[in-house]
Amino acid sequence: MSGFSTKVQEVFNEPACDKNLKKSDKERKKGCSKPLIPGAAAGGCAFDGAKIVLQPIVDAAHLIHGPLACEGNSWDNRHAASSGPLLYRTSFTTDMSELDIVMGNGEKKLWKAIHEVVATHRPPAVFVYSTCVTSLIGDDIEAVCKHATEKLGTPIVPVNAPGFAGSKNLGNKLAGETLYDHVIGTMEPEISTPTDINILGEYNLAGEFWQVKPLFDKLGVRVHCCITGDARYVEVASAHRSKVNMMVCSAALINLARKMEERWGIPYFEGSFYGVSDTSDALRNIAGLLVRQGAPHDLIARTERLIAEEEARVWRRLEPYRERLKGKRVLLYTGGVKSWSVVSALMEVGIEIVDTSLRKTTPEDKARIKELLGDDPHVLENMAPRDMYAFLKEGKADIMLSGGRTQFIALKARTPWLDINQERHDPFAGYDGMVELVKKLDATINNPVWAKVRIPAPWDEAGAPSARDFTIDPTHVARFRKAFAEREAQDFEEC
The missing domain is CATH 3.40.50.12380 (Nitrogenase MoFe cofactor biosynthesis protein NifE, C-terminal)
Incomplete structure (x- = not known):
């Protein structure tokens, strides 16, 4: 766990985060978020954050090494859509039980699960996620994944982000570290162009990426990889050959964007596709950075023409x-x-x-x-x-x-x-x-x-009678009690 602790500290000391730089050394060690409340980690722990980032790699298998509930609590927690493969929708888990934990069967069970997934589904890669339980008992998923990769010939990627490590935001960053350490740069693209870009932190929720991609197609800009919405493993593994990175949410993957710039010289910026002006600004920034990276100079003029056409069209549609x-x-x-x-x-x-x-x-x-x-x-x-x-x-x-x-x-x-x-x-x-x-x-x-x-109920309207306005005749009560007693006596005789 010492290597994992070092990795967490590196994420906490992110040099590209202005908020982090303003902290003291003591505050920086506490991380970016409030401590988790016991029993309330579902939807907010580091494991869940890592799963959010990596699961939209739609052709890969995602195997959870831990109790069944960890997979049940995190599966399909975002509606990340796929244009093809649906393997990412299949839940894979080692389903660790109390007996497995006591007897130390975790690593053997993980190896068998990896072997079964690869043999049955033939995925291009398998992501193996550690959880609180398996991390606490000391299962070495990195060693198992390395052994499985050598034996099976399929990339088996360890994701060291147990829930107790911290918040969902930390899990996002640990997923970025996983991609940087084990995936990006391990393969070369079949095609590479001067206008290739990556979009980081975009998960194609409800198919949102598909609304933006046609704009790039019109400009001749190729979105090589969306990390990770509707992504393929090969695209992510060869993302280091793109010319520009756009971050949709810097809080999630700023560490990945910074390291890709340092290692492969890919400039990045933060933008948004929400709203007319923000979408236009994002297109302008991408065009400007691509030209600086060697793309044709007319790209900027073509981008401005497209923006003018699209803005005129969208305002006509919004006018009513x-x-x-x-x-x-x-x-x-x-x-x-x-x-x-x-x-x-x-x-x-x-x-x-x-x-x-x-x-x-x-x-x-x-x-x-x-x-x-x-x-x-x-x-x-x-x-x-x-x-x-x-x-x-x-x-x-x-x-x-x-x-x-x-x-x-x-x-x-x-x-x-x-x-x-x-x-x-x-x-x-x-x-x-x-x-x-x-x-x-x-x-x-x-x-x-x-x-x-919003219409008041009849009993809430002004002047409506209330319970205090009704009185009960005592003679009616006495008559009811007498009838009830006679009926009760008759039932007793019949019994």
Whole structure:
């Protein structure tokens, strides 16, 4: 475990993270997030974060070395879509039991599981994930994976990210370390062009990457690899030959972007595909960096023409909704890059942001929010459910955009709610995604059901009779008691 501890400390000391550099040595050792609460790690531990990053490599097999519940709690936790292979949807686990742990059968069971997966499915690679239990009992998955790779001739990649190591964000970074150490640079691409790019931190949630890729196709820019949405193992393994990296969420894979620049000279920048202006800026940045890396100089002019055409088209499609949504108030309760990218997208159609959260945001994210909202005080580090309910109940927002965990607070307050987090089924990226987001907002806010559910119940209306207005005649009570006693006596005689 000493090597693993060293790797975790390297991630904590990420030199490309401005927030990390401002910390003292003591604070830096604590990592980036609050300690996990025992019993509440599902959906927030390092193992889950690593699985989120790596599972969208759709043609690989993903084997969990640990108890069955670890796979059950993490499987398919994001709707990362595939355009072909579906092996990543199959759950593989060694299903460690108490007897396996006591008898020390972990490594033997892992070897047998790897052999069975390779023999049955013939994947291009197998990712093997350690968990809390198998790490605590000392199973050496790196040694087993190395032995299996030599014997089977298939890359078996160890993912050392047990849940107790830290938060989901740490797991994201450890997954990036895994790709850097064991995958990227191990294969060469069949085709390489001066306009090859990688997109880091994009997981093709609800097919969002497919809304952006046609834009690059029109420009003649080849997305060599999306790390890791709808990715193939060979694409990831040969990603070191691309010319530019774009990070969709720097908090997740900034360590991978930095190391790829240091080792292979691939420049990177952080951008977003949420909203019209952010999508246009991302295209401009990619074109500019590609030209600096040797792409044809006319790429910049062609990019500007495409942006002008797409923006004109998207604003024509948005025009019918702008009047209906202008001035509508939104409570945005999300995290990370969406805290500012979605703000920008909503403001473009005239929507007012009454509050936005700062959960899981970096100093760069906070700076962008301040740039968009000015010195507006309506930013939240966190909001208790009780306060959120009161805020919505008082009618301070026309709709709440958040994840599924807070939807019932909005519904209890009889306020429209729209899913904006990674569990959603609707793609909101790119120009077309902006239109889809606005359509969903309009359909949700202006749904006639809200006028119905807000009508007071008859017993809540002014002047309606209450329970105190009704009295019971004592003679009726006495008559009922007498009838009940007679019936009870009759039943006793029959028995």
